[in-house]
Amino acid sequence: MMQFTDWDILRNLLLAARWTILLSLFAFIGGGLVGLILTFLRSAKYASLNVFFKVYVEIFQGVPLLMQLFLTFFGLSLLGIDVDAWTAAILSLTLFSSAYLHEIWRSCIEALPKGQWEACRTLGLTYAQTMRHVIIPQAIKMAIAPTVGFSVQIVKGTALASIIGFVELTKAGTMLNNATFEPFKVFGLVALLYFIICFPLSVLARYLENKNHATR
Amino acid sequence: MPLVSIDKVHKYYGENHVLKGVDLKVEAGEVISIIGRSGSGKSTLLRCINGLESFQEGAIYVGNQAVEDDELKLRLLSRSVGMVFQSFNLFPHKTAAENVMLAPQLVLKKDAEECKALAKKLLEKVGLGDKLDAYPANLSGGQQQRVAIARSLAMSPKVLLCDEITSALDPELVGEVLHVLEQLKEEGMTLILVTHEMNFARDVGDRVVFMHQGKVWETGASDEVFANPQTPELQSFLSVVR
Numbered sequence: 001m002m003q004f005t006d007w008d009i010l011r012n013l014l015l016a017a018r019w020t021i022l023l024s025l026f027a028f029i030g031g032g033l034v035g036l037i038l039t040f041l042r043s044a045k046y047a048s049l050n051v052f053f054k055v056y057v058e059i060f061q062g063v064p065l066l067m068q069l070f071l072t073f074f075g076l077s078l079l080g081i082d083v084d085a086w087t088a089a090i091l092s093l094t095l096f097s098s099a100y101l102h103e104i105w106r107s108c109i110e111a112l113p114k115g116q117w118e119a120c121r122t123l124g125l126t127y128a129q130t131m132r133h134v135i136i137p138q139a140i141k142m143a144i145a146p147t148v149g150f151s152v153q154i155v156k157g158t159a160l161a162s163i164i165g166f167v168e169l170t171k172a173g174t175m176l177n178n179a180t181f182e183p184f185k186v187f188g189l190v191a192l193l194y195f196i197i198c199f200p201l202s203v204l205a206r207y208l209e210n211k212n213h214a215t216r
Numbered sequence: 217m218p219l220v221s222i223d224k225v226h227k228y229y230g231e232n233h234v235l236k237g238v239d240l241k242v243e244a245g246e247v248i249s250i251i252g253r254s255g256s257g258k259s260t261l262l263r264c265i266n267g268l269e270s271f272q273e274g275a276i277y278v279g280n281q282a283v284e285d286d287e288l289k290l291r292l293l294s295r296s297v298g299m300v301f302q303s304f305n306l307f308p309h310k311t312a313a314e315n316v317m318l319a320p321q322l323v324l325k326k327d328a329e330e331c332k333a334l335a336k337k338l339l340e341k342v343g344l345g346d347k348l349d350a351y352p353a354n355l356s357g358g359q360q361q362r363v364a365i366a367r368s369l370a371m372s373p374k375v376l377l378c379d380e381i382t383s384a385l386d387p388e389l390v391g392e393v394l395h396v397l398e399q400l401k402e403e404g405m406t407l408i409l410v411t412h413e414m415n416f417a418r419d420v421g422d423r424v425v426f427m428h429q430g431k432v433w434e435t436g437a438s439d440e441v442f443a444n445p446q447t448p449e450l451q452s453f454l455s456v457v458r
Contacts, residue, residue, distance in 0.1 A: 119305035
């Protein structure tokens, strides 16, 4: 049997951490794009779509991410669509984060005074012009801090992808533990690596929040 | 032909009947003050004229344009009808000049230089020639409201609707805003004001419209209405506000 030095453990965890970061990035970008589309459609006030948005958000916020992963991974296979762990993880995390990001951004837009919309309307601006020149520049300021804050949730959410066999940080930790029987050392390092990824994001979110409060 | 003609307009908020058949004709160049208790429908009426509120019965015309519940038509209408709000509603992320320039640039597709010159001219006119690059947060209420007036004027409207535009101001700042309105009247601008400034309504306004329970209760030349109110409702209203 092969012997694992501490460096071997760390090296393997670091290699697996790449996948955690990559999965987080994909989920954040994918979720961001879907969330953005939802936000635009919602604020355009197509009344008939509103029920859809509400149900969408409730489902993805109200069902544990783990169940969503199971449903995508096993459920789609049952329907005859073959998905690998990577696709299933990205798909679930994208949908999951799109629901949260949409809620964050929608609330930022709705937090702006109604008078901003009315002023634009009386000046004859179109919906797109109003969004681009008046609403988004103001909403973005409010949205940055909670958005960065939510990215921490995405990073931690990727750990669940280990359960459907995707080898990221947590899964690598489990495998190394099975080989070394040193759970405290291995999972201690896993936790430390998550912290190293998430902590700067938290600090950034807090910094951005304070910065925006100061300029208001 | 009147510039603004309001014909038997009814407006409901659900069960609540807020405008009960309002008739009003405004000639070009007139200054009309709409007064009345809160809840009498005066702001709602004003907001119906530019389509910010829809109404269920009757008709409103500005020039020969009907006010209809249709995005495109309302956007066209916004070129003839300007509006100034109680809460200014300036764009806080843009400077005074940028606030004024935005609509001519986007809606009228004028080029940037032309818009800049226009912004400068209009801000000078409202006495803020030295505040072009100031952000709303660094301006007093009176200055913000004057920027808002300049912003409306940039679209060269035929009529300017003013919705209690001095009500959010400290008393010492009211004068500078009213002064701008007087100036506009002299230039022949048509003004429809919902206001609590009775002295201004009497001294500068041509005509007063007293609204009560969703109707035009009493109307007439300003000096006459104030000197000699006919209905008991207006008499009691004036005795309270004076």
